[in-house]
Amino acid sequence: MSRWPSAVCGSPEMIADSDRMDFDDLDARVAAYAASADSNNTVRTYIWAWKRFTAWCERTGHVSLPASPQTINRYMTQAADDSDNPVASSTLEVWRAAIACMHGQAGLADPTADPSARRTRRGIRKTRAVSGETLLRAPVAVLSDVQSMVETAHADARTWRAQVAARRDIALILVSYDFARRRSDTVALTIGDLAVVEDDTVNERLLRMRLPGNSIGHGRAQFIYRPRGSRDGLMCSWCGLARWIAVLYACDSAAEAARGRSGEALSDARSVAVQRLLRRDTGDPREHCCGGTWLVGRAAASIFRSLSHGGIPHAPETALSGRSVSAIINARSREAGIGRRSGHSLRAGVSTQMYDDGATDEQVMALAGYRNPASAQRYDRRRAQRSAASSTGL
Numbered sequence: 261m262s263r264w265p266s267a268v269c270g271s272p273e274m275i276a277d278s279d280r281m282d283f284d285d286l287d288a289r290v291a292a293y294a295a296s297a298d299s300n301n302t303v304r305t306y307i308w309a310w311k312r313f314t315a316w317c318e319r320t321g322h323v324s325l326p327a328s329p330q331t332i333n334r335y336m337t338q339a340a341d342d343s344d345n346p347v348a349s350s351t352l353e354v355w356r357a358a359i360a361c362m363h364g365q366a367g368l369a370d371p372t373a374d375p376s377a378r379r380t381r382r383g384i385r386k387t388r389a390v391s392g393e394t395l396l397r398a399p400v401a402v403l404s405d406v407q408s409m410v411e412t413a414h415a416d417a418r419t420w421r422a423q424v425a426a427r428r429d430i431a432l433i434l435v436s437y438d439f440a441r442r443r444s445d446t447v448a449l450t451i452g453d454l455a456v457v458e459d460d461t462v463n464e465r466l467l468r469m470r471l472p473g474n475s476i477g478h479g480r481a482q483f484i485y486r487p488r489g490s491r492d493g494l495m496c497s498w499c500g501l502a503r504w505i506a507v508l509y510a511c512d513s514a515a516e517a518a519r520g521r522s523g524e525a526l527s528d529a530r531s532v533a534v535q536r537l538l539r540r541d542t543g544d545p546r547e548h549c550c551g552g553t554w555l556v557g558r559a560a561a562s563i564f565r566s567l568s569h570g571g572i573p574h575a576p577e578t579a580l581s582g583r584s585v586s587a588i589i590n591a592r593s594r595e596a597g598i599g600r601r602s603g604h605s606l607r608a609g610v611s612t613q614m615y616d617d618g619a620t621d622e623q624v625m626a627l628a629g630y631r632n633p634a635s636a637q638r639y640d641r642r643r644a645q646r647s648a649a650s651s652t653g654l
């Protein structure tokens with residue numbers, strides 16, 4: 261029996277009258293194709309992919325067989341942009357291949373081979389690569405990668421606008437890594453979520469971060485604590501935040517003082533305040549600047565924001581999107597010459613680095629918030645070699 265049900269080749273009402281064909285002939289050729297298919301899995305996958313396509317065509321009023329290149333472009337673009345049901349590029353390629361295969365079996369020209377369909381696919385691939393949004397997992401970013409990204413961002417910032425962007429991006433990189441946060445946690449961060457607290461048991465000051473969705477009064481608040489950096493000020497997450505929050509504070513205070521003035525005057529006031537801050541700040545960035553009071557500004561003000569065309573941070577209530585975080589990390593990693601990294605690379609990378617440095621599962625789980633050791637151990641690249649670490653008594 262044929263493994264290709266005739267239904268998957270499109271029902272007659274989906275086909276324009278002029279395109280009606282001999283289904284007996286088609287089914288015979290489908291059966292021949294099925295017999296020579298590489299595996300049952302391929303057949304099943306193509307059948308499913310074809311059903312998905314014909315269902316979409318029915319829903320949206322498109323003809324599935326023969327499909328026009330425009331139909332293919334619409335279908336692929338909608339699938340690629342559907343953030344609720346993210347699809348890997350490899351899956352999109354399977355869907356395309358299934359459509360091509362069914363047209364081939366029906367003796368029709370392959371609409372996915374049309375130049376416009378090819379161009380659209382190339383565009384989807386390129387956009388995904390640039391924004392770091394491909395679902396293929398980006399390589400982890402360990403300490404040496406983070407250092408390259410931070411050093412390059414700092415060294416390349418020659419104009420004041422580039423310095424503003426570098427301060428934001430360095431803070432973003434260091435917080436994502438040092439606090440092992442998800443992109444959604446990082447973008448939700450406000451000034452009020454941070455506090456410097458004393459840990460009496462070890463007599464040490466710690467930076468406490470409240471995690472989003474756990475505000476006091478709505479269930480038990482969840483916090484994560486980090487000490488200040490043990491290296492220099494450039495690689496200290498506290499210092500990175502302090503330098504960036506100083507920019508936000510200068511900008512937001514100027515906006516507050518200029519309230520009621522025209523949009524242009526407001527924007528000028530903010531720009532002048534930020535430039536003045538950067539000119540005044542002549543300290544060595546390798547010296548820690550995270551002592552004293554640096555958590556300033558309105559509690560509800562977002563920390564990670566996009567920048568205006570003029571190079572200054574947007575208003576306090578406009579947080580970056582998770583997609584922008586990935587784009588920033590990806591751009592900074594490429595500039596540092598280490599290839600593509602995503603927002604997840606930093607969170608995964610700190611777990612890998614901790615295991616490399618001898619951390620226990622419990623320690624990795626406590627920082628990154630994994631609920632079970634198996635989730636944490638995915639990032640332990642030397643797990644197999646660890647079998648040598650225990651003595652068997654021989």
Ligand SMILES: [Zn+2]
Nearest residue numbers: 496499548550
């Ligand atoms: Zn510091």
